[in-house]
Amino acid sequence: MSRNSRREFLAGLGAAGVAGLAGCAGFSLESGTQEPPLVENPPNAVYYPTHTEGMLMAGMASDGAYNCALTYSYPHRFWTVTGTTTNKVEVSDDDSLHLMPIVWHAETGIVVPDVNPRMTVRRDGEQVVEISPWPMLSQQMGFHFGDNVQLPEQGKYDVTVSVGEPGSRRTGSLAGAGEAAFEFTVDYQRSALQEISYTDVPDAKQGTLGAVPPMGMEMMPSTTVPEPEQLPGTLVGTGQSGDAVLAATWLESAAAYGGEDGEPYLAVSPRTPYNRFTLPLMALSTTVTRDGEPVYDDVLTATVSPELNTHYGAALPSLESGDELTITVDAPPQASRHEGYETAFLGMEPVELTV
Amino acid sequence: MVNMDDSQGIDRRAFVKAAVAIGGTAALSACLDHGASVDVPRGPEDPDAAFPERQYAWNAFLPTDEAGNNHHPRHRVLLALEYDGDTPTDAERETVAEALRGVERAYERSADGLLMTVSYSPYYFARFDDSLPESVDLPEPKPLASFEDPNPDDVDALIHLASDNAEVVLGAEEALKGEVEELNGVSQPSDSLLSAFSVRERRTGFIGEGLPAENQDVDGVPDSEPVSEDAPLYMGFESGFAGNQPGEDRVTIPDGPFADGTTQQLSFIQLNLQQWYEQDSRDQRVSKMFCPHHAATDTVEGTGENLGDDPQMDGCGDPAETGRTTGVVGHGQKMVDVREDDAPIILRRDFDSTDGGRASTHFLSLQREIADFVTTRDAMNGEAVSQNSAVGQRTNNGILQYLNVVRRGNFLLPPRSLRALPPANPEQAEEVVRVA
Numbered sequence: 001m002s003r004n005s006r007r008e009f010l011a012g013l014g015a016a017g018v019a020g021l022a023g024c025a026g027f028s029l030e031s032g033t034q035e036p037p038l039v040e041n042p043p044n045a046v047y048y049p050t051h052t053e054g055m056l057m058a059g060m061a062s063d064g065a066y067n068c069a070l071t072y073s074y075p076h077r078f079w080t081v082t083g084t085t086t087n088k089v090e091v092s093d094d095d096s097l098h099l100m101p102i103v104w105h106a107e108t109g110i111v112v113p114d115v116n117p118r119m120t121v122r123r124d125g126e127q128v129v130e131i132s133p134w135p136m137l138s139q140q141m142g143f144h145f146g147d148n149v150q151l152p153e154q155g156k157y158d159v160t161v162s163v164g165e166p167g168s169r170r171t172g173s174l175a176g177a178g179e180a181a182f183e184f185t186v187d188y189q190r191s192a193l194q195e196i197s198y199t200d201v202p203d204a205k206q207g208t209l210g211a212v213p214p215m216g217m218e219m220m221p222s223t224t225v226p227e228p229e230q231l232p233g234t235l236v237g238t239g240q241s242g243d244a245v246l247a248a249t250w251l252e253s254a255a256a257y258g259g260e261d262g263e264p265y266l267a268v269s270p271r272t273p274y275n276r277f278t279l280p281l282m283a284l285s286t287t288v289t290r291d292g293e294p295v296y297d298d299v300l301t302a303t304v305s306p307e308l309n310t311h312y313g314a315a316l317p318s319l320e321s322g323d324e325l326t327i328t329v330d331a332p333p334q335a336s337r338h339e340g341y342e343t344a345f346l347g348m349e350p351v352e353l354t355v
Numbered sequence: 356m357v358n359m360d361d362s363q364g365i366d367r368r369a370f371v372k373a374a375v376a377i378g379g380t381a382a383l384s385a386c387l388d389h390g391a392s393v394d395v396p397r398g399p400e401d402p403d404a405a406f407p408e409r410q411y412a413w414n415a416f417l418p419t420d421e422a423g424n425n426h427h428p429r430h431r432v433l434l435a436l437e438y439d440g441d442t443p444t445d446a447e448r449e450t451v452a453e454a455l456r457g458v459e460r461a462y463e464r465s466a467d468g469l470l471m472t473v474s475y476s477p478y479y480f481a482r483f484d485d486s487l488p489e490s491v492d493l494p495e496p497k498p499l500a501s502f503e504d505p506n507p508d509d510v511d512a513l514i515h516l517a518s519d520n521a522e523v524v525l526g527a528e529e530a531l532k533g534e535v536e537e538l539n540g541v542s543q544p545s546d547s548l549l550s551a552f553s554v555r556e557r558r559t560g561f562i563g564e565g566l567p568a569e570n571q572d573v574d575g576v577p578d579s580e581p582v583s584e585d586a587p588l589y590m591g592f593e594s595g596f597a598g599n600q601p602g603e604d605r606v607t608i609p610d611g612p613f614a615d616g617t618t619q620q621l622s623f624i625q626l627n628l629q630q631w632y633e634q635d636s637r638d639q640r641v642s643k644m645f646c647p648h649h650a651a652t653d654t655v656e657g658t659g660e661n662l663g664d665d666p667q668m669d670g671c672g673d674p675a676e677t678g679r680t681t682g683v684v685g686h687g688q689k690m691v692d693v694r695e696d697d698a699p700i701i702l703r704r705d706f707d708s709t710d711g712g713r714a715s716t717h718f719l720s721l722q723r724e725i726a727d728f729v730t731t732r733d734a735m736n737g738e739a740v741s742q743n744s745a746v747g748q749r750t751n752n753g754i755l756q757y758l759n760v761v762r763r764g765n766f767l768l769p770p771r772s773l774r775a776l777p778p779a780n781p782e783q784a785e786e787v788v789r790v791a
Binding site: 080081082083084085087089092094114115116118127128130131132134135147150162163164165166167168169179281282283285299301302330331332333334335 | 500501502503504574575577578625627629630633634635636638639642643647678679680681682683713738741742743744745746747748749750751755756757759
């Protein structure tokens with residue numbers, strides 16, 4: 001894999017052996033519409049994309065129970081998701097930045113998927129952009145919020161990121177987190193964007209099963225969840241669905257999760273293959289069958305907890321050895337997808353496990 | 356100010372559209388000079404005797420389209436007013452009442468002519484020793500979603516002017532401000548509204564085929580000019596279906612001193628149509644505005660005019676269920692549960708705007724109690740659906756993602772006889788002037 005800057009790529013100098021030319025003058029990054037052609041006929045699974053990208057951080061801020069980092073890169077294509085349908089969003093000539101506000105719960109380090117941040121961009125006090133960015137999944141960043149934004153000119157912009165009350169069930173210290181707002185300044189300079197790393201994935205690897213590794217983000221939490229064996233409770237097992245891994249575990253007491261102390265709590269933790277990124281914005285349900293008779297049939301409620309991160313769970317009346325679990329994906333993750341994820345996690349079959 | 360030289364070069368329609376947003380006597384005279392003045396019949400000599408007690412009784416004076424939907428006057432001005440005095444005097448009440456009658460004498464009450472309401476905020480009523488009677492539910496505005504942080508609309512009063520003719524709303528506005536002595540051939544009172552009020556802000560807007568498309572060169576709308584020529588609103592769909600509107604009776608305050616009044620909720624909402632038009636597909640837009648069923652079955656053609664007078668929400672299914680199975684819930688679909696006798700409980704009189712140079716909506720609704728609006732907005736938030744499905748707090752949750760509520764205001768729209776500087780409790784107040 002070669003490392004070179006986006007400028008070189010866009011200048012059409014090809015991928016390999018051009019590192020020495022970094023800084024060649026005269027090239028102007030006008031838009032990202034020159035992204036490389038997509039992989040043809042990608043598999044219906046997680047696959048290696050055409051390239052990886054670096055990013056910059058405008059700053060970090062704290063308010064209330066949260067921290068927020070405002071990160072950005074050059075604009076890029078992505079796919080919005082509604083149900084099992086994706087819609088490709090091309091980079092437009094007007095796009096300036098791909099802006100990503102990363103909000104996490106300070107105490108637990110959990111990136112919260114259940115608050116849609118609002119982002120206001122101002123120039124000299126004048127509002128230029130006001131958006132609610134999309135929830136997104138990317139192989140390098142995992143779950144985050146982001147969108148391409150249009151800025152009228154290069155220069156400094158003030159960005160306010162705000163979040164409201166949580167939108168899903170939360171437990172422990174996560175439950176008490178209220179509203180928060182964060183202030184940043186972004187200096188939009190095309191020359192700085194051009195220095196953001198751009199790395200080709202070799203042709204032979206593009207489109208094959210696998211994923212590029214997560215970006216190491218200093219001081220920022222990742223949305224990687226533990227190996228199934230490391231989850232709290234007793235692991236029931238794991239199964240594959242739409243190329244995602246669904247890990248099911250059970251805790252002896254559902255008391256912390258809205259159930260009774262004597263009830264077991266079933267938690268399903270879906271994650272991407274390879275990078276083990278959490279998969280929010282799904283609808284899951286389960287049936288528990290004992291001796292051929294259904295003993296439980298209901299939804300698994302999306303929950304964010306300090307111990308289990310984002311998961312889907314239910315208090316069960318009982319759980320016994322030999323019980324058969326069917327975990328059904330009623331709707332796949334409704335997060336927009338970056339390259340390499342847009343064909344995975346869509347048609348998702350039920351997962352069968354035995355306790 | 357309108358530059359007359361520039362205005363000669365553009366066609367009349369385009370000019371008139373811009374004139375309402377610009378405002379002022381210069382815009383009015385330029386508008387009138389620009390082409391043949393519209394021929395609007397005058398109103399009655401004695402509007403108090405001729406006009407209904409319900410200021411908002413507009414429907415009987417408006418035409419309906421072929422499908423039976425009420426017409427929405429195309430041009431709007433909202434005059435946001437500060438009351439200058441301490442507590443209103445009878446003399447001020449008579450001056451205000453006479454100024455209002457002046458414009459009513461000038462233009463007939465119709466879509467071509469003028470429709471007008473006058474309303475007052477809780478901040479206005481706070482100046483009185485008496486409280487509003489219990490028959491009126493008018494709290495101060497507050498945020499109505501966990502993710503919004505609106506400014507309170509703390510003006511004292513709001514005058515809503517509506518007409519299919521830009522010249523009429525502009526003319527009425529100028530006459531109310533005392534800027535013209537004669538309007539449509541009818542002489543205007545010498546003392547204007549400005550004897551008692553100052554104009555804090557003029558807000559403008561439009562609704563109806565062609566106007567959003569003509570006004571799409573603003574922030575919030577992508578440069579691809581995605582708003583179709585036949586769209587009545589920026590988001591591209593019909594919204595005022597008769598089947599989606601209650602009758603005026605349902606929103607009327609039934610008893611007490613403000614009987615035959617109503618409450619008015621006004622939100623100023625910025626639209627992010629970059630995402631709506633550039634990042635969503637047509638099917639996604641139909642799913643989010645109506646419901647996923649309508650997208651899957653191609654129920655909605657174009658702007659949805661094919662739906663006639665009814666958006667057919669019965670076919671959408673339970674929002675919680677479809678949120679789980681399709682990952683998206685429609686805006687209209689979420690509202691079905693709020694219906695009473697198969698009709699919503701708020702009467703929409705909203706319109707779009709370019710105020711501040713951005714695509715936006717003045718979401719104006721009438722309801723018996725502000726609580727009815729809060730109930731409706733709760734349904735729109737879809738919190739229960741979001742918590743128990745793949746639908747996000749805003750993503751795929753109707754149209755929440757594309758809306759930013761910048762300001763919210765609540766107003767009492769009193770009966771006509773109390774529309775001029777009403778006291779908080781007319782039954783308690785001594786020597787109240789009912790000006791009818």
